[in-house]
Amino acid sequence: MTAARIAVLPGDGVGPEVTRAALGVLREATARSGVVLETTSHPIGGAALRLAGTPLPDGTLSACLAADAVLLGAVGDPACDGEPRERRPETGLLRLRKALGVYANVRPARALPGLDGAGPLKPEIARGLDLVIVRELTGGLYFGEPRSLDLEAGTAVNTLPYRREEVERVAEVAFRLAEARRGLLTSVDKANVLETSVLWRSVVDEVGRRYPGVKVEHQYVDSCAMALVLAPARFDVVLTENLFGDILSDEAGALVGSLGLLPSASLGDGPGLFEPVHGSAPTLAGRDVANPIGAILSAAMLLRDGLGLAGPAALVERAVVRVLAAGLRTADLATGTAGSVGTSAFAAAVAEEVRTEARGVAKAEDHSLPMEPPGPLPASRDR
Numbered sequence: 416m417t418a419a420r421i422a423v424l425p426g427d428g429v430g431p432e433v434t435r436a437a438l439g440v441l442r443e444a445t446a447r448s449g450v451v452l453e454t455t456s457h458p459i460g461g462a463a464l465r466l467a468g469t470p471l472p473d474g475t476l477s478a479c480l481a482a483d484a485v486l487l488g489a490v491g492d493p494a495c496d497g498e499p500r501e502r503r504p505e506t507g508l509l510r511l512r513k514a515l516g517v518y519a520n521v522r523p524a525r526a527l528p529g530l531d532g533a534g535p536l537k538p539e540i541a542r543g544l545d546l547v548i549v550r551e552l553t554g555g556l557y558f559g560e561p562r563s564l565d566l567e568a569g570t571a572v573n574t575l576p577y578r579r580e581e582v583e584r585v586a587e588v589a590f591r592l593a594e595a596r597r598g599l600l601t602s603v604d605k606a607n608v609l610e611t612s613v614l615w616r617s618v619v620d621e622v623g624r625r626y627p628g629v630k631v632e633h634q635y636v637d638s639c640a641m642a643l644v645l646a647p648a649r650f651d652v653v654l655t656e657n658l659f660g661d662i663l664s665d666e667a668g669a670l671v672g673s674l675g676l677l678p679s680a681s682l683g684d685g686p687g688l689f690e691p692v693h694g695s696a697p698t699l700a701g702r703d704v705a706n707p708i709g710a711i712l713s714a715a716m717l718l719r720d721g722l723g724l725a726g727p728a729a730l731v732e733r734a735v736v737r738v739l740a741a742g743l744r745t746a747d748l749a750t751g752t753a754g755s756v757g758t759s760a761f762a763a764a765v766a767e768e769v770r771t772e773a774r775g776v777a778k779a780e781d782h783s784l785p786m787e788p789p790g791p792l793p794a795s796r797d798r
């Protein structure tokens with residue numbers, strides 16, 4: 416038996432509920448894998464601010480740095496909206512990403528079987544949507560200096576810097592993914608206006624020459640936002656800078672039916688950080704109504720990309736698909752007169768499917784459809 420240390424950061428709002436849901440599934444998926452999960456829970460965000468006076472306590476950070484992987488719920492609390500930047504819940508998450516050095520944020524979005532028509536798109540347009548946004552996560556406008564705010568003077572500054580190496584390393588992740596998928600990489604920028612984007616484009620082209628099997632195209636971010644609605648199925652891997660990736664990934668959530676569906680993996684050279692794309696959804700918090708699929712699929716990414724457990728990861732993904740095929744829906748996906756189930760009931764059904772398949776008990780009626788997730792990130796090439 417080997418042990419895997421998972422630092423669990425439930426955070427704020429619906430964070431604790433979806434994290435609990437994901438942990439139950441994670442335990443079930445690893446129950447027979449020969450890996451023992453050693454989980455420890457730590458505060459972050461508004462919860463940490465109340466407990467320790469800071470959104471990222473030292474104890475939380477050191478536990479994450481010492482872990483094999485980090486599972487996070489969400490941060491954000493309207494009660495903290497008036498706090499100065501360094502005390503905001505979001506600042507805790509940004510500091511954690513920076514400290515872990517997780518520069519590549521991988522956000523897959525896929526039209527799941529049974530959810531045709533769940534989003535605002537006509538089913539024939541949404542069908543076949545299967546893309547991955549690779550968002551640069553530790554640079555750009557989010558971290559650029561100088562930055563300042565002087566409300567009295569009426570001035571504010573943010574800066575959008577990128578260095579060649581920052582673009583190169585995240586581009587490598589995106590190209591490796593594209594190579595393992597359908598071989599199309601769309602690099603999204605604003606090179607008609609921003610110098611940073613001109614550098615971005617040139618580095619992406621340079622990295623692209625090492626991947627002759629991947630077709631590279633460049634698209635302006637405004638045009639990409641439109642194309643995602645008009646023809647989302649044509650995209651494969653979308654590579655973009657921090658802020659553009661933040662915006663486009665919420666759009667992708669809407670396109671597949673709910674932001675609550677999207678998982679993410681933030682990868683660097685140390686432990687990975689796995690969290691749903693959505694935030695703390697304050698209006699849903701504490702009501703057992705949030706969709707746990709984003710968190711559960713983040714746990715699957717943790718298994719595959721964080722612990723190298725591709726089998727258990729696929730088990731979780733198939734279980735989610737089967738529970739949807741059986742008709743279970745949380746409130747965000749329920750349509751018409753169809754009833755919905757709560758966060759914990761949905762997660763329990765997924766855990767039960769995992770248990771059933773893991774035990775090798777074939778169900779009389781098997782709705783199983785392969786998820787075909789992006790797959791493990793192949794190791795960096797020695798070129």
Ligand code: NAD
Nearest residue numbers: 489490491492505674675692693694695696697705706747
């Ligand atoms: P949000 O993602 O919390 O919610 C956006 C919309 O999606 C809301 O309508 C919400 O009800 C819905 N939604 C979100 N998660 C859902 C789920 N699991 N199931 C069903 N519906 C879901 O974004 P927001 O409202 O702009 O922000 C709320 C707070 O969360 C803010 O403080 C923000 O800074 C923070 N935030 C945190 C993260 C993160 O922790 N990674 C991400 C985004 C926003």
Ligand code: IPM
Nearest residue numbers: 490491505508509661692694
């Ligand atoms: C996300 C969130 C965060 C971001 C916030 C909470 C700092 O919106 O993970 O998408 O902007 O990166």
Ligand code: MN
Nearest residue numbers: 661662665692
């Ligand atoms: Mn976001």
